[in-house]
Amino acid sequence: MTIRTGLGKSSHRFLPPESTKPCVIAGIIFEDLPGFQSRSDGDVLFCALCNAITSITNVQIIGEIAAELCLREGITDSEVYLHEAVKTLKGEKIVHVAISLEAKRPQFKKQLPLMKDNIARILKLTPDQIGITAISGDGLSDVGCGDGVTCLAIITTER
Numbered sequence: 132m133t134i135r136t137g138l139g140k141s142s143h144r145f146l147p148p149e150s151t152k153p154c155v156i157a158g159i160i161f162e163d164l165p166g167f168q169s170r171s172d173g174d175v176l177f178c179a180l181c182n183a184i185t186s187i188t189n190v191q192i193i194g195e196i197a198a199e200l201c202l203r204e205g206i207t208d209s210e211v212y213l214h215e216a217v218k219t220l221k222g223e224k225i226v227h228v229a230i231s232l233e234a235k236r237p238q239f240k241k242q243l244p245l246m247k248d249n250i251a252r253i254l255k256l257t258p259d260q261i262g263i264t265a266i267s268g269d270g271l272s273d274v275g276c277g278d279g280v281t282c283l284a285i286i287t288t289e290r
Contacts, residue, residue, distance in 0.1 A: 133290045139182025141175040142281035143167035157246035161237040174209035179284035184216040192216040223288040225254050232265040235277035239265040
């Protein structure tokens, strides 16, 4: 058995408050927040997972496959990109996911079970194979001051 670890990160700044684009994280819409400055829906969690998979497969999802889906086909749903990333794993199976979110806003506590359920559904895991932590950033960066969200994702695979 071969075990490998993938690391991915994504971050986006919020659009101005008057924007009508929804704020989407892990496929969940967070009400009362503008969306992200991104050509796609800007789902930082799904994009961080795509980048973690890329660090294992060396197949550029966000910079190539997702960009083509977005620009040529108009597909802006990051869940579609994550499904494409999973296909590149071929014989490897994801056995654990660790997520760390940094954001002054939104508050994640109430949405964590739904977020885990969405990740589990897409990656064919159980929610107990997914760990999610969230910190505010304590005002130490633009994200910590409420200007956006950063996500770090680690996946463990086995073959």
